[in-house]
Amino acid sequence: MKRIKKMKTNLWLIIFFLCLFSGRAQNGKVDKPNFIIIYTDDQGYNDLGCYGSEKIKTPNIDLMASEGLRLTNFYAQPVCGVSRAALMTGSYPIRVGEPNNIKMLHTVPDPQEVTMAEVLKSAGYATGLIGKWHLTGQGNSGPWSFDPATMPNAQGFDYFYGTPLFNGTTVYVEDTPSRSSILRNNDIVLDKVESWDHITKDYTWEAINYIKLNKDEPFFLYLAHNMPHIPLGASENFKGKSEYGPYGDAIEEIDWSTGEILQTLKDLGIDDNTLVIFASDNGPWVETTHSMIPGGKTFIPRDHSGSADPLKGWKMSAWDGGSRVPFIARWPGALKENRVSDEILTTMDLLPTIANLAGAEMPKDITVDGYDASAFLLGKEEVSPREDYLYYSGCLLTGVRVNEWKLVLPRSAKPDGLGWWGRLIEEVKTNQLYNLDKDPGETMNLADQNPDVVARLKKRIELARKELGDIDVTGEGARFFYDGPRRLQANLKK
Template identity: 45%
Template sequence: MKQILGVIFILLSWNLSVFGQTKDSKPNVIIFFTDDQGYQDVGCFGSPLIKTPNLDKMAEDGIKFTDFYAASSVCSPSRAALLTGCYPPRVGVPKVFWPNLPGGLSNQELTIADMLKTKNYAAACIGKWHLGDEAQYLPTMQGFDTYYGIPFSNDMSVNPKSKVSKNIVFREGMTLDSLREKKWRGRKVPLMKQDEVIEYPVDQSTITQRYTSEAVDFIKKNKDNPFFLYVAHTMPHVPLYASENFKGKSARGMYGDAVEELDWSMGEILKTLESLGIDENTLVIFTSDNGPWNLENEQGGSALPLRGFKNETLEGGMRVPMIAQWKGKIKPGSISNEVASTIDFLPTIAYLTDAQLSEKPIDGKNIWHLLSGTKKGKSPHRKKGFYYYKESTLEAVRQGDWKLRIIDGEVALYNLKNDISESNNVADANPKLVKKLRKMMTDFDMDLKQYMH
C-alpha cells in the first residue's frame, strides 16, 4: 500500500510541476497579433475553407479560449490595451490614430516591454504599431529595443515629417520630395526600422515573409537570453496581400491567402523555438486585435457564429480567436470557456516573470490559472464583469453568461451561453438583472474616468 501511495504521490508531483504549479523566473514570451482576423477564421475555430494547420497544431499542443476578447473593436485602442493591461480610455487611447496627426500612447505608460526591461529582457516589436508615428510614441520609446514594421494600418499614408534612412529604398516612382509632400496617398505606406523609414512605399506582397524573417532572426539572436517578441502582423487588414507562395492558393480567396500565410508564419516561429530547444521555456500566444471588417467580395473575414463586425460592441466585433502554447506548462488539448482578454496579458506575464506592476490602476487580471489549468477556477472577470467600450463610451458589460448592451437608450440583454449570436433580447423578461448590470456599467465607467492615467 505504501508503494502504491508513493507512486501516486510521485505522479501527482510530476503533474503539478509540469502543468503550471511552478513557474520559471524568466520565460520567453511571444505575442502573435493579427489584424482584423475574425473569430471563425482559424481551422480549429470552425473555418470551413481557410486551412491553418500550424495554428490547429498549436491548439492541440496547448489551449484554445472560446470566450476571449480584444479590449476594443478597432486598431489603436486594442493595441494600447494589450500592451498596458488597461481598457483604452484609461490610458488615453479611445480612438484610432492617423499619420501626421498629433497623439499616441504616452511613453509614461508602463507597457509589457517596459516592465520586462526591468528583468533584463530583450524586446522586439515587429509589424504594425499604430500607437503614434511621431518619434516620442514609437516602439523604441515604449520599452522595445528594436522595431521593424509599418507604423499604422496598411491602408493609410505616410507622415511627411518622418525621419528617413540614408539608404531608403523608393518604389513606384516615389522620391524624397514626394514623401515630403503633404498630399494624402492612401495605401502607400512606409516600412520603418527603429525610427527611420527604410522603404517607401513598402512592398506589401512580401511583408508577412519579412516580418517572419525578422522574428526568426530575433529569436536566434536571443536564444540564450530571456526575450519578449511582439509580432503584430499587418494582415489580414485590407488591402490584402500575400506572397507568390500563397497567392491564389486558398479556397477562401485573397483573404484566405493572407490568413494561410499568417499560419505559415506562426509555423516558422514554432519550428524555430523547437529547433533551438527553447520551446519549453517560451509562452506563445496567438490572437487578433478585433473582429473582421463587414466587407463583400471575400475581402473581409468571418466572425460566425457571432453577430457583428469590427467597430461594433457586438460579440463579432470584440470576441476573437485565442490560442496559447507553452510546452510542459500548458496541458495539451485544453479548452477554456471562461472570459479572458488581452488586458490580462500584462499582469499574467508579470506573475510569470516576477516583474513589478505599475502603481497606477490597471484593469487586467492574472489568468495563469486558466492558461495552465491548475485550478478549476473561474474567470477573474466573472464577478466584476468585462466591459465593452466604443471610443470613450461604455456600451456593454458581460458578467458570466449575461451581456447587457445599451446603445442610444436601447437596452438589450443576452444570455451568451444559450444565444451566442445575440439574436434573442430578453431584457423585458429580466428587469432586475438589467438594473443590476446597468448599475455595474455606471459604477465602473465612473471609476475608470476618475482614475484615468
C-alpha cells in the same frame, strides 16, 4: 474565501515554478520563460480551422491549439489602435493617458504610460516588436512624421521592424496616393510600400532571426502582423491558393509563418521554455458597401474580409463580433494539451499574467484593468479571475458582459463623438439583454423576462461610468498627465 483562494493560487504557482525551473539552473542562473505574442490584424472569430472555418486551412495553428489552450470567450477591442493600447497597457483605452489629454479614436498612449515591453525590460528581457505598432502620434521631428516619444523604441522595445501605423484603408494599394513606410528602429527601410505581398514572409524571417539572436537570454517578441487588414497581400506560394480567396491566402500564409516560428523554437531547444500566444486585434472588417448602406457604393469585396460567425457584428461594431477574437496559447510542459475553455479573458489580462510568469514587477502607482490569470492559464484553476467585460466604442460605453449575460444600452445610430468609427454602429432603442452562452449571435432579447439581471448589470455600468468614464463623463480613475480637461478627437456636437 477570497483570501483562501488567493493562498491556494500562490501555492500552485510556487509549486509550478519549482517544477518548471528544476534542472534548468546553470552557473547559478535560472532561465526565465520567453514570451511570443502573435497578433493578427482584422482576423475574425471564425477564421481558423479550430474555430470553425471550412474554407481557410490553418493546420499549424490548429495543431498549436491541440497542444495548448483555446479560449472561446476572449475579448480584445473593436478597432486596431485601441486594441493595441489595451494589450500594451493592461487597461481599458478610456483609462489610458494620452498626449495633451486628447482621447484619440486610435489610442496614443502617453510616453508616461507603462507598457508590457517596459515591464519585461525592467526584469531583464530583450524586447522586440516586428510588425504593426499603431500607437503613435503625429510629430515634427525625426525622418518621419511621427512623435519619436510615442514610437516603439521609446516605449520599451529594444528592437522595432515594421509599420508605424496601418498598411492602408483601401482595398488595393493603388486606390489611394497614400503609402505606408517600413522602419527598422528609427531608420526608414522602405519609404513607400507599393505591394504587401511579401510582408508576412518578411516579418517571419525577421522574427526567426530575432529569436536566434536572443535565444540565450529571456526575450519578449511581439509579432504584430499587418495581415489580413486591407490592402491584402500574399507571397507566391500562397497567392490564389485559398478556397476563401485573397483573405484566405493571407491567413494561410500567417498559418505557415506560425508553423515556422514554432519549428524554430524546437530546433533551438527552447520550445518548452517559451509561451506562445496567438490572437487577433479585433473582428473582421466587413463593409461591403460604405457604412453598410443598402445599395450604397461598393467597398470591400466579401473575399477580402473574414467572418465572425456565429457571432453578430464585425470590426467597429458594438456587438460581440467586433471584439471577441480567437485566442490560443501553447507552452509545452507548462500548459495542458487540448484544453478548451469558455471562461472570459481579455487582452488586458495578458500584461499582469505575463509579468507574474516573468517574475517582473508591475508598477505600483498605476491602476490597470487586467487580472493576473497565470493560475488559470497554467490549468491550476479552471475558473478565470475575470467575470466581466465592458464594451466601449471609443469613449462611448455601449454595454457590459458579466458571466453569460450581456446588457446592451440604448444608443443612436452613428453616435456623436465617434467620428469615422461610428458609421458601423446602428441604433438600439431600448435595453437589450442576451445570454451569450446560449445565444452567441445576440438574436433573442431577454430583457423583459429578466428585469433583475438588467438591474444588476446596470449597477455595473454605473460603476464603470464613475471609474472609467463615458462619452459625456470623465472617469475618476482615468489617467491624465497634463493640466486641463479631457478632450475628444471627434468633438461632441453642442
